[in-house]
Amino acid sequence: MGGVGEPGEGPAPPGAPLPTFRWEQIRQHNLPGDKWLVIERRVYDISRWAQRHPGGSRLIGHHGAEDATDAFRAFHQDLNFVRKFLQPLLIGELAPEEPSQDGPQDAQLVEDFRAIRQAAEDMELFEAKPAFFALLLGHILAMEVLAWLLVYLFGPGWVPSTLAALVLATSQAQCWCLQHDLGHTSVFRKSQWNHVAQQFVMGQLKGFSAHWWNFRHFQHHAKPNIFHKDPDVTVAPVFLLGESSVEYGKKKRRYLPYHRQHLYFFLIGPPALLPLYFQWYIFYFVIQRKKWVDLAWMITFYARLFLTYGPFLGLKGVLGLFFVVRFLESHWFVWVTQMNHIPMHIDHDRNMDWVSIQLRATCNVHKSAFNDWFSGHLNFQIEHHLFPTMPRHNYHKVAPLVQSLCAKHGIEYQSKPLLSAFADIVYSLKESGQLWLDAYLHQ
Numbered sequence: 001m002g003g004v005g006e007p008g009e010g011p012a013p014p015g016a017p018l019p020t021f022r023w024e025q026i027r028q029h030n031l032p033g034d035k036w037l038v039i040e041r042r043v044y045d046i047s048r049w050a051q052r053h054p055g056g057s058r059l060i061g062h063h064g065a066e067d068a069t070d071a072f073r074a075f076h077q078d079l080n081f082v083r084k085f086l087q088p089l090l091i092g093e094l095a096p097e098e099p100s101q102d103g104p105q106d107a108q109l110v111e112d113f114r115a116i117r118q119a120a121e122d123m124e125l126f127e128a129k130p131a132f133f134a135l136l137l138g139h140i141l142a143m144e145v146l147a148w149l150l151v152y153l154f155g156p157g158w159v160p161s162t163l164a165a166l167v168l169a170t171s172q173a174q175c176w177c178l179q180h181d182l183g184h185t186s187v188f189r190k191s192q193w194n195h196v197a198q199q200f201v202m203g204q205l206k207g208f209s210a211h212w213w214n215f216r217h218f219q220h221h222a223k224p225n226i227f228h229k230d231p232d233v234t235v236a237p238v239f240l241l242g243e244s245s246v247e248y249g250k251k252k253r254r255y256l257p258y259h260r261q262h263l264y265f266f267l268i269g270p271p272a273l274l275p276l277y278f279q280w281y282i283f284y285f286v287i288q289r290k291k292w293v294d295l296a297w298m299i300t301f302y303a304r305l306f307l308t309y310g311p312f313l314g315l316k317g318v319l320g321l322f323f324v325v326r327f328l329e330s331h332w333f334v335w336v337t338q339m340n341h342i343p344m345h346i347d348h349d350r351n352m353d354w355v356s357i358q359l360r361a362t363c364n365v366h367k368s369a370f371n372d373w374f375s376g377h378l379n380f381q382i383e384h385h386l387f388p389t390m391p392r393h394n395y396h397k398v399a400p401l402v403q404s405l406c407a408k409h410g411i412e413y414q415s416k417p418l419l420s421a422f423a424d425i426v427y428s429l430k431e432s433g434q435l436w437l438d439a440y441l442h443q
Contacts, residue, residue: 018042019092023102030065036091038067041100044089059218062229062349067101070110070354071222073117074388077185105353109409113355113386116401120387125398126186128391133187136178140205143171148308156312165321169328175205176333177376183214186391203297204304208278211294212285221388224361225346232337233346239265242346245432249439259437262430274330275323336374339365339421340381343428358385359406363414365421367396374418382413 021043029036035046037060046064050057055075063071076082094100101107120126147167154160182198185191195210202210216231223229227244236244237255248258256264286295309318345360352360365371365379378384380395383402390398406413416424 018090020095021092022095022098027065027102035061035064037063037065038094038100038102039069039072039086041094042086042090043092043094044086045091046089049085049089055218056215058215059222062219062222065102066351067105067353069100070113074354074386075218075221077189077191077389101353103351105351106356106409107353109355109405110353112405112408116398116405117387119401120390120398123397125394126387126390128187128189129393132391132393133178133181136174136181137201140171140174140178143167143174144205147171151309151312156317161313161317161321165324165328168321168325169332172206172325172329173332173336174376175201176329177378179206179210179213180217180376180378181392183210183217184388186389199294199297203294204300207298207301207305209282209286209291209294209298211289211291212282215285221385223349224358224385225341225344226349226357226361227347229349232341238268239429240432240436241342241428242432243348244346245435246439249436249441252440254440259433261433262426265426265429270331270334271327272330273334275326279326335422335425336376336378338425339418340378343421343424355386358382359411361385363416363421365418366415371418379418 026036026038026043029045029047033047035050037044037046046053046060050060053060060068072082073079099107101110147164150160150164150167179198179201181187182194182201185194187197188194198210202208202213220230220232225233225242227242228234233241235241236248237253239261240248240258245258248254282298283295285291286298305322306315306318309321313321340363341361344363359382362381362385364382365375367379371379377392377395380392380399383390383395383398384392386402387398403413405411
């Protein structure tokens with residue numbers, strides 16, 4: 001064992017005793033171009049390598065100067081393979097007297113969670129059922145064919161076109177769920193197979209970019225409901241959530257009538273997110289970042305759309321069908337993806353442990369056959385956030401273990417009816433808007 005290390009020493013020579021570091025030293029290395037993190041009590045300098053991180057530099061950078069052990073285990077399937085990439089970045093380890101976690105972290109909760117994860121692994125809950133995901137893909141493709149047959153057999157009238165739009169919107173919503181599974185590498189054992197399949201589903205079946213989705217979504221999982229780290233809650237100045245409501249009020253910022261945001265949410269939230277924002281931003285993303293493979297997959301979607309529906313609907317008809325589908329799909333996307341998070345705690349990063357961050361930012365919706373299908377099993381959001389690579393058909397099996405963990409540590413395990421979860425989004429927006437108004441008027 002080496003002595004206490006000095007910042008900037010660089011990777012430890014092979015075979016040499018590892019320098020030891022204290023948390024007070026590690027905390028100094030959380031700057032752009034100078035980032036350290038801790039995994040399994042070992043200290044790594046990721047400053048230069050972060051740009052090459054497959055999940056993006058932002059994702060790994062969100063854990064700068066922190067213990068990233070549980071995030072490391074949660075995001076990766078083959079830990080031994082990934083450790084090979086970490087080895088050249090190793091610069092030392094925590095001093096023996098230093099705790100494994102820094103800051104306001106619950107060591108006992110972390111220990112108990114790791115025991116539950118080991119139990120889940122022993123129960124083989126991280127093993128996917130190929131038939132389950134084959135059935136999901138099959139029913140998506142069946143809906144695509146059904147929508148086309150409605151127009152082909154009954155013509156381009158209002159009734160068949162409307163029915164086709166509803167079927168396509170349902171298919172597109174289910175594509176979101178399947179690509180989400182693939183993005184988390186929870187379908188195939190080999191990560192590469194998941195990535196290729198995700199590009200097919202996201203690109204060919206949806207016309208979106210897999211890299212764009214992963215770039216946003218992995219940050220959300222790393223730091224859910226954390227301002228400036230979770231893109232899903234960094235929505236000011238359009239909507240104010242959590243502490244941002246009070247901050248805007250105190251600073252007398254009024255770009256929109258925020259005390260009415262629960263009302264204008266119905267105008268610019270669910271109806272507009274996909275057709276008016278994501279739809280166009282994704283093209284900017286793939287071109288700006290030169291994701292040409294994603295762009296090629298996206299082009300095949302539009303080519304298929306116009307080739308299959310163009311002869312019956314014409315150019316204007318195809319465009320109309322496309323935007324109606326995106327409009328309907330957007331409602332599903334917003335309500336389902338936000339029902340588990342917006343009503344929960346939203347704040348700045350407090351350097352809490354992985355388990356506490358996930359539990360305070362998520363809630364569940366009651367299990368039922370419909371809720372499971374409709375939400376892509378995201379009604380088990382708590383379990384999904386704790387075990388993101390676990391196949392979704394096993395969430396209900398690990399849920400009792402998570403419930404017992406929460407009961408032991410006095411943490412509320414929230415589960416609610418579907419419609420109540422939707423309503424809570426609106427109530428949360430109304431409450432945040434009122435907090436803004438109170439601070440705006442009384443400061």
